[in-house]
Amino acid sequence: MTIDRVIRRRILLGLLIAASFGLLTAWYREVDDGPLHRAQGSVADAAVPLSAAVQRVARPFRDLWEWGRGLANARDEVQRLQKVNQQQAVEVASLEQQLADTTDYRTLLGFTRNPAFSGRLTAFTPRGADVIDRPVEPDAVRVLIDAGSADGVARNDAVVVGINRDRAALVGIVARVNAHSSMVTLLTSPDFAIGASVPARQANGIVRPGSDPGSLELDDVQKRYPVQVNDVVATSGWQDQSLGVRSRLPPGLPIGVATQVNDPGDALVKVIQVTPLVDLDAFSHVLVLTRKGPA
């Protein structure tokens, strides 16, 4: 490349830069209706039809571009909304759990405040607890709750669940106590047996697990007691004054309802099929009835 050419192109660049600065300076120094402003306005006006024509020609391409961009945005929007949906589903599940917990707590609190029922529990202090572990298989016979000896829970304490605002029903008894947790044996456990009665008929017997999974039987009921279907079976809460021993369970605590009365002619006692009042696979909040005084 010759030196002349280099100089020539630099001179050209210098002239163009000088022209630019000259235009800038002149444009800023003149008044709004100066010759440069007027010329600029005239050219811009003259170019309006041309600009409109370009816009008209370019319109299909611009629409195509906008359509493509809208499509891309729609996909992004769908992904964003899916994420929002997932988050909200988690929040809804959490809120539903809170609502269920609140309902359970209200039910539990309701029956403890009901004098007709809680009047029988004057010797007991109800301790609230949550089920923290439950075997995954159906008809599980033990659950773990988050209250232990540190909360005053003792072995053989009754564990109840609120049925409604007026009543609670027995679901099991405390089988093993740790400092901050306890193992509860449910009514349907094979090794479960407690003294029970049908208060409406003055009949006593022993509640044991039935032959069908999840069912109970009230056994050893004297034939002379006319127990009927739908009679409520409750704890007997026996005590022996002479020996100075008594059950850790309060009397009159509902267990279930009689669904079938078997009265074989050659037997000395009746066997009554009992259905628990509480779904033993579904509860998650319980009250442990701890004794106020020494056992």
Next chain:
Amino acid sequence: MSTRRIAGTVVVLCLGVPLAVLLQLAVASDLSLVAGAPDLVLIVVCALALARGPELGAIAGFAAGLGLDVLAEHALGRDALIYCVAGYCLGLAGEKLRPPAPVRSLLLIALATALVHIAEGGIAFLLGSDGALGRAFGRELVAVPAASVLFAIPLLALLRWVLGVKAPPRRQFPVPDPVTETDVAATA
């Protein structure tokens, strides 16, 4: 210079540059990607500068910038100055890289677009627009070059064809001569 090349230069200078200015003002703002619209004018100036050198690059840049200044009705000479210097520098870069491969041209367009964007913000700041410099260094600094490169891929190929620019020859790697049978026998 052949007639074909002269005709190509005239077509781009007289038709391509005004059309780019009109499209830039009428359409380009609607073609924005994320946050930046492509700089169609700079793509045309870049194609001309890379193909024909800094003189034509500077002239095309000045003309295109002046066209933008007039039609957009802002300070006369502002874009003329920026695009003139950009065209000159791109022309010099084109001479260094001659014949410029398409990928290098695209990289030059990205760099030039970013620098032009900063220069526009800087001049606007000097002329009294307080937020201009901050906007120039915002996310547009990445979005505008990206959009320009995207549009430059087909546009640059078209302009190179109009200007008669041939693709650079593929780099040849030396291939060793095959060993002849006699050499093998001699080695044995």
